[in-house]
Amino acid sequence: SQTIHQWxxxxxxxxxxxxxxxxxxxxTSNPNLYWYRQAAGRGLQxxxxxxxxxxxxxxxxxxxxxSRPQDRQFILSSKKLLLxxxxxxxxxxxxxxxEQYFGPGTRLTVT
Amino acid sequence: xxxxxxxPSMDCAEGRAANLPCNHSTISGNEYVYWYRQIHSQxxxxxxxxxxxxxxxEMASLIITxxxxxxxxxxxxxxxxxxxxxxxxxxxxxxxxxxxxxQLTFGKGTKLSVIP
Numbered sequence: 001s002q003t004i005h006q007w008x009x010x011x012x013x014x015x016x017x018x019x020x021x022x023x024x025x026x027x028t029s030n031p032n033l034y035w036y037r038q039a040a041g042r043g044l045q046x047x048x049x050x051x052x053x054x055x056x057x058x059x060x061x062x063x064x065x066x067s068r069p070q071d072r073q074f075i076l077s078s079k080k081l082l083l084x085x086x087x088x089x090x091x092x093x094x095x096x097x098x099e100q101y102f103g104p105g106t107r108l109t110v111t
Numbered sequence: 112x113x114x115x116x117x118x119p120s121m122d123c124a125e126g127r128a129a130n131l132p133c134n135h136s137t138i139s140g141n142e143y144v145y146w147y148r149q150i151h152s153q154x155x156x157x158x159x160x161x162x163x164x165x166x167x168x169e170m171a172s173l174i175i176t177x178x179x180x181x182x183x184x185x186x187x188x189x190x191x192x193x194x195x196x197x198x199x200x201x202x203x204x205x206x207x208x209x210x211x212x213x214q215l216t217f218g219k220g221t222k223l224s225v226i227p
Binding site: 036038042043044046049059088090092097099100101102103104105107 | 145152153154155156157160198202214215216217218219220
């Protein structure tokens with residue numbers, strides 16, 4: 001069966017520090033991968049999606065970036081965090097255009 | 112993109128059926144209705160989806176009206192573990208669709224509280 005992992009589960013980082021969140025998927029090949037952010041009390045916002053290794057599409061302009069160095073690995077990064085980057089970050093995967101399955105999430109607090 | 116409208120909150124007695132409504136009056140003919148739920152501090156969980164016909168799986172049933180302008184998610188026997196925010200989503204297409212990627216637009220959903 002397929003599983004999706006995210007780490008770390010929680011993170012507290014100062015403003016201006018770098019960020020690296022990792023997501024890995026097991027049990028499937030060539031998945032579509034997604035990064036979402038959920039700010040407190042708000043819905044999910046799609047940040048990035050990827051249909052293959054090295055292929056990244058950004059949905060909203062921001063100081064975050066994403067990379068997909070391997071088929072089942074998706075990384076969310078920032079060189080300098082802002083206070084507004086605080087939130088709940090979720091990775092998801094899907095097979096082609098079918099339903100998406102979400103990971104457990106990373107709660108990021110920027111202080 | 113079709114938008115959805117859901118009540119902000121609902122209560123349901125434990126053991127009773129929970130019926131969660133969703134309005135999607137501007138849905139297009141090739142757009143699906145998806146339902147997800149999110150238990151506090153966890154990632155969203157896929158529940159069910161449908162196009163025209165009613166659907167049922169081990170978690171829930173989805174009833175879509177004939178004109179497809181609204182739908183209802185039914186949890187037949189709600190338990191305390193079903194307390195969550197339920198999202199009704201209409202699938203839209205992404206600009207890049209080389210592998211059929213699609214975007215899920217999550218609104219604020221319905222907060223379902225199952226009461227003992």
